Amino acid sequence: MSNDPERALALTYAPAGRRPALAALLALDDALGDVVRTTTQPAIGQIRLAWWRDSLKRLDSAAPPAMPVLEALAAHVLPLGVSGARLAAVVDGWDVLIEHEVLDEAALREFAEARGGMLFAIAAAVLGGDAERAASPGEGWALVDLARYADDAGVAERAMALAGVSLGQSLAGVPRALGLLALSARLDRAGVPHGGPKRAARLAWFGLTGR
Template identity: 40%
Template sequence: MAASHPSDLAPGSHDPALALALAYAPRDARPVFQDLFALDRRLADAVRQASEPIIAQLKLAWWRDRFAQSPAEWPKGEPLLARLAAWDADISRLGGLVDGWEQIAAAEELTRDVAIAFAGRRARSWAVAASALHVAEADAVEAAGMRWALADLAQHCASEAESALVRAVAADLGHASAESLSLPRNLRPFAILGVLGGRALARERPMLSKGGDFLAAVRTGMLGR
């Protein structure tokens, strides 16, 4: 797959958008966001670090098998699994995030369909996290997730042609928008990332690459819009 991803998408990593978003997470909700982003990073690492697609697929299969099991059957000694098991949600749905990363690993080239499917599966993992926080606004959460996922993919593509393809997909789907999305306060990190993603797609540049992006994120973090 031509698109590449950063080695870290976890809290405290070098992704400034995630770090900024997490700064506005309510204390009692923060662990769910941390777990979600850590899982996404682990799957990204499985793809990025593999020398062959089959190796990435084998690593991803381990995670898929876990989400097909009851948490009671999960192996001991994996801290991330232990944290995910504590979610008050149907965490089997996180298997869709694994499927999204496998599509990236297996694809010979980045196509419109691959970009849409990958971003959609990442966005739906956000809805699982929202349900763990007892928020049922899946449509708004997934819309924010799509903006961020498409923007994140666009800025990590291997070529400008692929980045342009992703931005075109976002525009066609209506996600290249700097308008804020209304989300409850305990989902403020998702609102921030949705705003940053939409601005990046609309302006055809990476997230947080201009001072106005930071101000928009802070405003969203404080006011929710």
């Protein structure tokens, strides 16, 4: 996702002073996703995620190690009132994908709430928006992202179905940068192709109007 032009577009709608914070949060999500995607042995994957969980919590009491993601969070997110312990909660969402052998509806909801819901709520608070309203679009965003890369067609289908509920809610009160990410997920779910004029026009209109 780090090279996603639509994410780059979304970042431009974050207030300039808060843009590095949103970029740091999304980079954390990328890093955790990389752990899960490259894990072949669940036990090793859980150890790697536990390292991230512990490292994020330690940001509350110590300087970050020489790792760009942690350094960026310490520099741009923690000064805005977000604790490392709260950031560590996002790890739990990714951990669901390793812990559960079967990603049924309950597991997918748990994943969506802890990954996307928590990430968007934190990001909304950082951007000066309504954290509670941002959580649901964040859940949908996480589910669509999972569905796009899932090897199991059944998991992808269940994730897309659940995402429809979360993404169907109004984006009023959600910071525009996060709204653009949620809208991008809506368009993915609707099968609107990337790079096409219809998609570009819809994103541009939302960027201008927030609708």
